[in-house]
Amino acid sequence: MSDKAKSVSRRQFTAGAALAAAPLFIPSHVLGQRFGSTAPSDKITFGGIGIGSRGTSSVRAVLSYQDARFLAVADVRNDRREAIKTMVDQRYQDNGCKTYNTHEELLDRDDIDGVIIATGDRWHTPMSILAAKAGKHIYCEKPCSMTIEESQALKAAVDRYGILYQAGCQRRNGKNFVLAMNWAREGKLGKLKALHCNAGTGTIWPPKPTHDWLPAEPEPAKEVVDWDRWLGPSPWRPYNSHYVQGRWRGYFDFHGGGILEWGSHTADLCQYANDADDTQPVEYEPQGANTTPYFVYCKYANGVELIHRDAFWLGLGTCSVRFEGDNGWIETGDSGKIMVSDNLKGELPPPEQGNAFNLTLHYHWRDFIECIKSGSQPKSNATAAANTHIGCHAAYIAYQLGRKLTWDPVKQEFVNDDEANRMRTRELRAPWRLV
Amino acid sequence: MSQQTAAPAKEAKPAPPKPQRPPVPPVPPEFQADRIMKLDAPSLIRILQDPNSSEFEKSKACMQLALVGDKNAVPALAALLSNPKLSHYARFGLVPIPDPSVDEAFRATLSTAKGTLLVSMIDAIGQRRDTGAVEALKPFVYGSDKDAALAAIASLGMISGPAAPVLLEALQKTSDPLRKEVAAAGLVCAEMFLNRGERQQAMDLYTRLSQPDIPKVVRLAAMHNILAAERH
Numbered sequence: 218m219s220d221k222a223k224s225v226s227r228r229q230f231t232a233g234a235a236l237a238a239a240p241l242f243i244p245s246h247v248l249g250q251r252f253g254s255t256a257p258s259d260k261i262t263f264g265g266i267g268i269g270s271r272g273t274s275s276v277r278a279v280l281s282y283q284d285a286r287f288l289a290v291a292d293v294r295n296d297r298r299e300a301i302k303t304m305v306d307q308r309y310q311d312n313g314c315k316t317y318n319t320h321e322e323l324l325d326r327d328d329i330d331g332v333i334i335a336t337g338d339r340w341h342t343p344m345s346i347l348a349a350k351a352g353k354h355i356y357c358e359k360p361c362s363m364t365i366e367e368s369q370a371l372k373a374a375v376d377r378y379g380i381l382y383q384a385g386c387q388r389r390n391g392k393n394f395v396l397a398m399n400w401a402r403e404g405k406l407g408k409l410k411a412l413h414c415n416a417g418t419g420t421i422w423p424p425k426p427t428h429d430w431l432p433a434e435p436e437p438a439k440e441v442v443d444w445d446r447w448l449g450p451s452p453w454r455p456y457n458s459h460y461v462q463g464r465w466r467g468y469f470d471f472h473g474g475g476i477l478e479w480g481s482h483t484a485d486l487c488q489y490a491n492d493a494d495d496t497q498p499v500e501y502e503p504q505g506a507n508t509t510p511y512f513v514y515c516k517y518a519n520g521v522e523l524i525h526r527d528a529f530w531l532g533l534g535t536c537s538v539r540f541e542g543d544n545g546w547i548e549t550g551d552s553g554k555i556m557v558s559d560n561l562k563g564e565l566p567p568p569e570q571g572n573a574f575n576l577t578l579h580y581h582w583r584d585f586i587e588c589i590k591s592g593s594q595p596k597s598n599a600t601a602a603a604n605t606h607i608g609c610h611a612a613y614i615a616y617q618l619g620r621k622l623t624w625d626p627v628k629q630e631f632v633n634d635d636e637a638n639r640m641r642t643r644e645l646r647a648p649w650r651l652v
Numbered sequence: 653m654s655q656q657t658a659a660p661a662k663e664a665k666p667a668p669p670k671p672q673r674p675p676v677p678p679v680p681p682e683f684q685a686d687r688i689m690k691l692d693a694p695s696l697i698r699i700l701q702d703p704n705s706s707e708f709e710k711s712k713a714c715m716q717l718a719l720v721g722d723k724n725a726v727p728a729l730a731a732l733l734s735n736p737k738l739s740h741y742a743r744f745g746l747v748p749i750p751d752p753s754v755d756e757a758f759r760a761t762l763s764t765a766k767g768t769l770l771v772s773m774i775d776a777i778g779q780r781r782d783t784g785a786v787e788a789l790k791p792f793v794y795g796s797d798k799d800a801a802l803a804a805i806a807s808l809g810m811i812s813g814p815a816a817p818v819l820l821e822a823l824q825k826t827s828d829p830l831r832k833e834v835a836a837a838g839l840v841c842a843e844m845f846l847n848r849g850e851r852q853q854a855m856d857l858y859t860r861l862s863q864p865d866i867p868k869v870v871r872l873a874a875m876h877n878i879l880a881a882e883r884h
Binding site for chain 1: 688719775799809876
């Protein structure tokens with residue numbers, strides 16, 4: 218690398234922005250592309266990109282709101298384009314949902330305020346940056362990035378264009394999780410000692426994805442599945458239908474393993490509980506084989522521990538978290554149930570009634586829509602998401618290398634570890650890029 | 653409560669059984685990567701130089717060299733930059749290597765590469781923040797290959813510094829849709845100035861990009877960034 222390039226590295230390009238709180242000073246609707254052409258009472262309009270089973274839940278949420286309207290879908294798979302169009306048109310009793318083979322056609326539309334990005338992980342950051350460049354607000358499924366560099370670039374792009382970003386880390390708005398996080402933040406647990414985040418099950422999505430390829434199959438016609446577009450920024454490999462049918466997880470080119478898959482939800486809650494949305498842990502020590510049980514022991518600069526682990530939970534559901542202080546502990550998960558230390562049992566409110574998963578998603582979507590109206594930052598904004606993901610990538614890198622790593626959150630680099638630092642990034646396949 | 657949380661059906665019917673998905677096929681021996689990902693740099697370089705190595709073996713060797721390669725790996729990786737199947741993998745391996753010979757390797761491709769390979773090389777130069785490539789990138793901004801022009805504009809934005817005058821000139825000499833990309837690259841360029849502490853250069857650029865002749869999305873973004881910079 219040239220001397221000048223060394224002094225103006227891509228780390229510097231984004232690192233400064235990655236750490237700071239989101240600098241939004243103009244209400245977001247002012248920066249939205251439709252500013253000046255629509256009345257405030259107008260519905261907020263959305264398009265969807267890469268809508269599979271998970272994204273369909275978000276489309277359903279939009280369809281259920283009187284103040285929002287879903288207008289169009291873009292997908293490289295024709296079966297998914299048609300499935301979403303059918304669902305949307307049935308809901309609105311018309312034939313208005315447009316379908317596009319490419320995201321460019323959808324992003325070019327001036328009448329769309331925001332996009333739902335629910336592609337595979339490999340596309341999340343490049344697509345978010347393209348959407349930001351088009352002036353769209355973004356709801357993006359998690360994990361939001363494939364690397365530390367992507368996390369930084371994502372936040373930089375959102376800040377650059379002043380649009381709003383909500384990561385699909387909906388538990389930040391789930392009532393049971395909010396209660397647990399607030400107890401940690403407000404001191405009810407005493408001085409915080411340790412935050413535990415569920416890292417899934419190592420037997421399903423191990424912490425170290427494979428570099429293998431599945432056997433080659435004949436590529437379908439481009440109109441049926443556009444394989445080149447499906448791969449997008451990922452390195453080329455031969456087509457196999459299993460990837461396209463949702464079995465792309467567990468492959469290094471497409472997936473960050475169990476730590477990123479689950480940590481993007483659960484470490485995210487710990488970040489907020491520790492009031493650490495603007496930073497990351499400084500130490501990462503992996504333990505275990507590439508199966509269950511596995512752990513990554515992390516530590517924040519304020520001394521609080523963060524422990525990624527896939528085992529020894531109390532059985533309160535997926536995405537469990539446990540916060541421990543010197544005055545007690547609290548643990549909760551996707552069941553909505555909450556368990557606490559004996560001294561705190563009298564302080565628990567009655568449990569919320571209803572389907573915890575659906576309610577949590579609903580609260581998260583309402584947070585996003587209300588923020589688009591007000592110009593406020595949503596709970597899972599780009600700053601919070603980027604810093605959570607950087608921490609998860611650091612834990613993932615420590616696990617891949619099998620050694621303890623020290624991280625400098627200011628310089629955004631591992632201390633004295635060239636190999637780990639090189640793992641902060643990976644090259645995107647042309648023509649996709651991070652600006 | 654939203655309509656999203658639907659009430660349960662009045663008459664619960666048993667859900668139809670989900671169709672069984674076929675099992676994921678076993679990985680064939682020729683596509684198993686572990687044996688390659690554990691090799692040291694000299695062994696990985698030998699894979700790249702061996703005419704009997706498969707594309708799979710070479711692709712994985714490139715990826716691993718991204719982590720453990722040094723200047724000794726550059727010639728073997730650079731030799732693959734013109735290979736349509738392996739060019740991206742070679743770039744994947746080369747970009748993280750901290751040696752000036754990598755920049756020379758990418759610049760050398762600019763006179764011969766075409767189509768997507770050319771775009772990829774220009775993108776790599778931007779990723780490397782290669783200030784020495786600014787003059788070499790400039791002609792692509794005005795060339796007939798629109799994809800190469802987009803790549804060059806994006807790379808100039810990332811390089812920043814000496815690329816800023818090139819972008820300002822391009823704002824005068826290009827027309828939409830290319831000009832919109834030039835303006836967007838200007839935002840990136842200004843951000844780089846700010847991150848390096850060169851505030852005045854950043855503000856000058858933002859001010860230019862906030863003028864009425866600039867496409868609306870970029871103009872609003874430039875105003876937003878001026879306010880943000882003022883606050884900091």
